[in-house]
Amino acid sequence: MAQDTEDRFISPHVEDRRRFADLLERTSTVIVKHLQERGSLPVDCSVPPKSIREELMKQSLPAEGMTADEILTFVEDYIVPWAMPMTHPRSYGWVNSPPAPAGILCEAIATAMKGGLDSSDTPSACLMHSLGRWLMELSGFVDEDGTPHGMALLLAGGSAANLNALTVARFWAARRDGWNIREEGLQGDRPSMVYYTSAEAHSSVQLCVEQLGIGTCNLRRISTDNAFRMRPEALRVRIEADLSEGTRPACVVASCGSTNVGAIDPIDEIADICEEFDLWLHVDGAYGGIAGLDPAYAKATHALNRVDSLTLDPHKWLQAPLDCGALLVRDSRINQANYSLVPEYLASSNVEDGMSPQPWEHMFELTFADRSLKTWASIARLGREGVRKMVINCNNLARLLGELVEEADDLEILSPPSISTVNFRYTPKDAELSDMQLDALNQKISDAIAHSGEAHIPTTKVNGAVSLRACFLHYENHEEDVYHLVSLVQKFGGQRDRIGADQ
Ligand SMILES: Cc1ncc(COP(=O)(O)O)c(C=O)c1O
Numbered sequence: 001m002a003q004d005t006e007d008r009f010i011s012p013h014v015e016d017r018r019r020f021a022d023l024l025e026r027t028s029t030v031i032v033k034h035l036q037e038r039g040s041l042p043v044d045c046s047v048p049p050k051s052i053r054e055e056l057m058k059q060s061l062p063a064e065g066m067t068a069d070e071i072l073t074f075v076e077d078y079i080v081p082w083a084m085p086m087t088h089p090r091s092y093g094w095v096n097s098p099p100a101p102a103g104i105l106c107e108a109i110a111t112a113m114k115g116g117l118d119s120s121d122t123p124s125a126c127l128m129h130s131l132g133r134w135l136m137e138l139s140g141f142v143d144e145d146g147t148p149h150g151m152a153l154l155l156a157g158g159s160a161a162n163l164n165a166l167t168v169a170r171f172w173a174a175r176r177d178g179w180n181i182r183e184e185g186l187q188g189d190r191p192s193m194v195y196y197t198s199a200e201a202h203s204s205v206q207l208c209v210e211q212l213g214i215g216t217c218n219l220r221r222i223s224t225d226n227a228f229r230m231r232p233e234a235l236r237v238r239i240e241a242d243l244s245e246g247t248r249p250a251c252v253v254a255s256c257g258s259t260n261v262g263a264i265d266p267i268d269e270i271a272d273i274c275e276e277f278d279l280w281l282h283v284d285g286a287y288g289g290i291a292g293l294d295p296a297y298a299k300a301t302h303a304l305n306r307v308d309s310l311t312l313d314p315h316k317w318l319q320a321p322l323d324c325g326a327l328l329v330r331d332s333r334i335n336q337a338n339y340s341l342v343p344e345y346l347a348s349s350n351v352e353d354g355m356s357p358q359p360w361e362h363m364f365e366l367t368f369a370d371r372s373l374k375t376w377a378s379i380a381r382l383g384r385e386g387v388r389k390m391v392i393n394c395n396n397l398a399r400l401l402g403e404l405v406e407e408a409d410d411l412e413i414l415s416p417p418s419i420s421t422v423n424f425r426y427t428p429k430d431a432e433l434s435d436m437q438l439d440a441l442n443q444k445i446s447d448a449i450a451h452s453g454e455a456h457i458p459t460t461k462v463n464g465a466v467s468l469r470a471c472f473l474h475y476e477n478h479e480e481d482v483y484h485l486v487s488l489v490q491k492f493g494g495q496r497d498r499i500g501a502d503q
Contacts, residue, residue, distance in 0.1 A: 042453025115370030158286030257288015
């Protein structure tokens with residue numbers, strides 16, 4: 001029966017599409033204001049007052065739709081003022097950077113096109129191949145002759161990339177030992193698989209091992225040297241012991257830029273051991289995978305050309321908008337053998353011969369957003385030279401901070417500058433404080449700095465001591481920021497009674 005024209009459902013989205021230019025102008029004003037004024041707002045203003053948080057949590061579903069203007073007003077009032085710290089140049093926390101403006105623009109375009117990477121022949125999926133080669137070139141994931149070699153997958157972040165790699169390593173190790181984990185799962189009566197990493201590895205490595213059914217009792221935490229790098233000799237000893245006990249060493253996860261201190265494991269020596277014992281070598285370079293662009297780290301990262309897989313997060317040091325974590329894999333056929341499952345409704349009738357396999361045949365996600373265009377744009381805007389200079393700039397700032405800390409008689413280095421990270425603490429000249437008092441004081445300094453709105457330097461622990469951890473990843477960081485940070489720490493450190501650290 002034909003529907004009465006009056007009864008026909010007309011979606012409000014139709015009106016918004018018609019008015020899109022006006023709505024976009026209003027939205028762009030909001031974004032432009034945010035980008036222009038961000039520097040003058042408190043560095044960490046990401047947490048709104050309780051009343052706003054409650055308002056946001058108790059929103060009821062409107063019976064009738066809100067207008068697009070009402071929605072934008074809501075966003076302006078309740079969301080936009082509470083910006084994440086890493087969008088401010090004086091945020092030194094975590095391992096996170098602001099989104100490149102070119103990336104923000106391309107993200108919006110990709111969203112409008114609903115550009116996804118769930119097919120191999122869309123423009124963004126094609127672009128992903130170039131982007132993959134760029135990431136290989138920037139990190140040194142190349143052949144002997146320097147040519148990028150492998151496949152890149154774009155995932156949600158470093159954790160997702162590590163999970164993808166460690167899952168494929170499990171498949172590979174099972175196949176090496178003559179069985180098919182996709183068929184048998186982990187239910188068979190087989191000796192345990194063992195994974196190896198350092199005591200410094202990111203927590204996602206342990207999470208992966210837990211989720212994969214390997215179990216933390218089969219994750220060996222290899223000890224580190226005094227620069228927080230995995231000790232290859234200790235790795236070898238542990239592998240030999242495991243072999244003699246009848247377990248099956250499967251995979252080593254090394255770090256290229258550990259989260260806490262920026263350490264780079266001796267990848268070359270670890271690669272030798274993996275070759276000797278036939279183990280999968282994955283490197284977590286989510287943060288530091290591009291560190292070798294700084295000549296000072298070229299030697300330490302050179303052996304990335306020998307590893308089986310490498311995590312490298314463009315949303316960390318490469319300033320891609322969230323989210324984009326990349327996994328570079330040397331032999332895409334192993335990924336495909338682990339993940340490919342093509343039911344009739346996904347089998348494409350028009351896949352040309354020789355075309356690249358579908359991204360989803362190499363990973364767990366099927367439909368996902370276009371992570372390629374925004375990331376491509378963020379890197380394209382800098383070019384190889386721009387990325388190189390940006391990395392060197394960040395590392396130089398860490399070096400400068402290290403020097404200033406060494407020179408000061410009220411500051412102490414806890415981990416020397418490694419790539420763009422430095423750990424240090426305030427140690428007053430006028431008082432002998434116990435370790436516990438120093439921990440409390442440095443936590444209070446970090447809190448007071450955050451509260452002042454002038455910078456953001458959260459704490460971590462290094463060798464058990466509470467540490468101020470500075471990580472430089474912002475494209476707009478300069479030497480003045482480093483001097484400012486040191487003076488802030490000294491200012492608040494000198495006000496122990498005022499910041500409530502004087503027990
Ligand atoms: C070395 C390293 N690996 C993995 C991760 C996890 O990355 P994501 O937060 O993107 O999942 C991080 C996060 O900081 C990291 O520093």
